[in-house]
Amino acid sequence: MTIESSGTTHPSDSDEGVPALQAVGLAKRFGRFTALESIDLTVRSGTLHAIIGPNGAGKTTLFNVLTGQLAPSKGTVLVHGESVHHVPVHRRLGVGLARCFQVTNLFPELTVLENVRLAVQGRHSRHAFDCWSTVGRNRGPIDQARQVLERVGLQRVAQRKTSELSHGQQRLLEVAMSLAPDPKILLLDEPTSGMGIDDVPVMERLLTQLTGDYTIIMIEHNMAMTMRVANRIAVLVAGRVLIDGEPDEIRADEGVQRAYLGEGLSA
Amino acid sequence: MNQSSIDRRMFLRSLGIAGAAVTAAPLLYACAKEDAGQNPGAGQSGAVDADALTLVSLYGTSGLQAELGQEGLDGLRLVPEAFGGTLLDRPVEIVAYDTQEAIDEAVRRVRESTEAGAKFFVGGLLSSTALAIGEEVNKSGGVFVTAAGADELTGSECQEALFRWSVATHGAIQETVLRMIESDSSRKRWYTITPDYVFGQALLDNAKQVFAERGIEHVGNSLHGLDATEFSGYINNAVAKKPDVLCILNFGAQSTTTIQQAVAFGVKNDMEILLAWSGGLSQFRALGPETLEGIYAGAQYWHTVDAPGNSEFVDMFREKYDKNPSYSHAAGYISGKLILDGVRAAGSADPAAVVQELEGMKYDGPTGEETIRAEDHQVIKDYYLMKGKTASDMEDDDDLMEILSSGQSVTAVDQTGCKLVPLGG
Amino acid sequence: MLEATSKDVQAPAGATGSDAERPARMRWAIVAAVVSVAALALLSPSYSLASTVLIYAIAVLGCNLLLGYTGLLPFGQGVFFGVGAYAAGLSFVHLEFQVPAGLAIAMLVGMVVAAAVGSLCILQRGVSFVMLTFAFAMMFGHLVYVFSDITGGENGLRGFPGMSFGFFGSRLMALNTSQAMLGVIAVCFVAVYILLTRVVRSRFGATLMAIRENEDRAAAIGYNTTLFKLMAFVLSGLVTGLAGGLYAMHLGTVPDTALQLDISVTILIMTILGGTGSLYGSFLGAVVYLLLTDYLSQVWDRWQILLAIALIAIVLFLRGGLWGAIEIARSEIGHRAGRRRRRGAGQ
């Protein structure tokens, strides 16, 4: 699958120094329950940074704070050095943050192509106020949508309704939806959740291709794949970052094994 | 069971329903055209027969006014028999549309019937419906007789085609409030409960005029909305002001509820209660003898009035419906009868000729001698002041009220502000 | 909690049909509108009934834009209808406006009130939104009587001059016959039908459908859903206000019932009877509802029992409404034709 250059250059334009995304002293409390406690996380541009941890470690809460779904109790979120935690959800794309959902959350009665076209056009939603010209003449976004579908391998089912897709295909569509607005940073929430054995390699190949073009932050339970795909891994336990390092360091660290896996990690 | 097979089973069932609905409409419509023997062409209404002498009933027989509407129609249905079924050797027919007292329904029915050749219309319980019908019938050159209460019908918005049988607000207040003040000088302090809309306002203005002329102290007034159902607050207000008479100026369902709550609050033993505009026998039956005892009420009609016109009507009514007629029955009957009396006198069904005959006509009506005033087409007739009988001296279930006085009072012609809009105008 | 979502509303398919059909569909829509109006004018028992059907059809189109395409259940469409009627009426009575100007005022006021009421209602979602529109409908219903010196209270707004069509005083055509009235109303209906067909097929329409399908996701991918819903409300207010203006013009008065809750309920019932799957369904809903009502009310006083049964039957068996039935019929016939062709080819 060749990737035509889609015109905008990505991480290479921001110099090595400024990290793509940085969380500084992030904390989140729901009443007396502390979901996140002073999280510091730095994600380099063009890398795939996985976040792993046992259930209830606060992974999804962290995600919701990063994407603006939840406002942090303390601390800030910096995207390319600018603080974004006050930016409302629908303008998060403006700063280059695109998210895919853990629970499939698409437009069931609309076609696959329409789902992605909407995502592409979401970047400049002003155009969507055009009440007169029909969608068919919306050339730009439709072409871009077709390209994205080709990239994730869904171009054959473009005209089918989303509700008629298999679960694996819907997960691919979730990723396509976050790719559509050509973001700088991709936040993927368990892309392989609920996928069959044969779909996981498709997703793995896609992730390896995307790394380098995009900065990816991923929550994932499939340890084997994460180890192969991720550049760095942050282990989250009970709302705190236990360790943040290369996959080999994480595999070797007994603390991680004790807190997270209980048995050997040498999968 | 995947999605498509559910659709198929659903389809068979829905086809049945959709089929019934879609085929039913043209089918029913087709047979409607057949039995009416209408010549083809759009715009012909199914029910009106051009060569018959048709009285079109526009009473709302469903919805909020269903009770009075149904009674009006039942009264009107006596008219063909009263004329032996034919007049000027044309069959007398009644065509009834249920307008639900909605203006758009009524106006549409008038236009359809006029296009089908009908000229004579009866109905309009609410002022708004009566005003709209009057204007429409006048434009198409017909005759319309109503019993609605708004002064404008024979005042600022009078039409040549429109005749009104019932006494207007001025006459009603004169024959009730004024009569009570004259007959007992101790009635010095009055409290009024008024519905906050045009008709209620007219009753209040007339009452205030009488209070001013007679030096009566108007201790207070409560205004309430058109669909208020809770009046205990207003009654408390009234009791606090300690009036001699509680004068109720709302009507229909609201007045029944107001009286009921007043009696429940024991108001009867420290003041008299007057219902200026009652709905006649049907409303009194709903209230019942215990509540009605000692309550004063103004009424347009009462079945025990001994007048030739009334006994003829009551006998016919009892024979057909086996019960005593109420106000709305009489209104429906006399409205239809007046039109046909006009046609018989004019010897033709031409509306202009009928209007000429009706103007100034004197006749024996349900309330005795009635005259139609030529200048504003207002029927000058008796309006009754009545008092609730005690259970003991009631002769039968309907003998609920005793007539104290009756009289014909009507606004002077020059004060009505009526300039008859000519037919077709 | 049993999960009941608005998705069950029979949703029109996505806007991006294959590109080739795009212009053809538009032409078909225009032809369908013109032919249907002509057929209605010929078959309807009377011109004034045909006019009433088209007036309500316009209001139902406005309601379907919200219910079918944006997934909002509006209980207050009667507010924009009544406000449009009074605006046009007052301009006819006090300012001697002619028809086009009066209708323009009706549309303008319909939009303004829709913007005001809409901006408050869309702060809530789901049933709370429905209850809020219900509250505004009841409130406006009472305001008619509170300001009875302007609206004429229960006597309605009276004193309409003869309706005439013209601009700035020139009398191009007197509108005193029901045929002329029907002509003006028919032109308005076809214009609104075409306008809304374009809108629902535009990018704006596609975004509304996305909001209907999944408002949270639409927000997540960058659409300010509140603003889009408000735009949909304003457009619906414009169309429903026009219907109100035509109602006043056609009746020659504005009854107090024009602003009561019953109008909102009737418009809603017609929208659902017709089917929210397409705009043509709305026209069907108005036609079948009013023709059946016109006929049945002469046949039986308690005809509303049949209406009650029909409503329940539609919810249980025919959620797509009449349009849903047609679509099922079409797919069924297509299905059978397909099988016959295959069997034929088999021998």
Next chain:
Amino acid sequence: MSSELLLSQLVNGLGNGLIYFVIAVGFTLVFGLMNFVNFAHGAFVVLGAYFAFELLEREVSFWAALVIAPLLVGAVAVVVERLLLRRLYRMAHTYQIVATIGLAIGIQEVCTLIWGPNQFTLPAPESLSTTIEIGATTYPLYRVFVVVLTATLALGLWLLLERTRFGAMLRAGSEDADMVSCLGINIYLLFSLTFGGAAFLAALAGVLSGPMRGLSPTSGDSFLALAVVVIVVGGIGSYVGALVAALMVAEVQSLAIVFAPAFGEVVIYALMAVVLLIKSDFIVGRLARA
């Protein structure tokens, strides 16, 4: 503004408030516990009054009718729920509203068919037809009886909901009906009982308001409008909220009658709209950030 009139208005408001509560509580519980919007609730109130009217015509005492009529309506409601409404539970509220509007029209027209369109009133029992003095104001004994009955009913219902196993099952059902059915509780039986109980309460309110105001087949709409206002102001599905909201609406109405009569009706819907707006997250969110 005599204080004595104000006192009588407040007492009056209390009486009306409790009746409004009994009218609205069924609507709130069905919505809260079953996530089902029943726009035919007002029709059940009227049906209760008509059944009582029929019983009284057949020489049944008011006290007996006060119990039998609501039971009959409860039975009718359970039958309707089994045959018709059960299939609507998983549907969008749009369709629940349309189907129940159809049901309301059906009940209204059947009542007109059987008992005619006339308005009717239920005679209060002899023993309660007198008045008593509260401070300087007279107050009908019947309304005192209604206040006492509805107050004990409100307390009893609260105890049923909060303190009994059945209550616990109902409240759990409102949280997650599927989970409750997994625990072996027949959720549909629970829903039938809830729906029947709500109709029983509505009918009881109908019978109680019979002697207080005139009723006709079309009165259902005003009862429904009242229930909607109370459910919105009190919070959907909240029992105590419905009680507080009902009293608030009645008191606002009785005070409005004294101070601004013409606005008596409008003020209720304004109150409802304001409450909805205050509760909307947009404004709450904005306030939080401000």
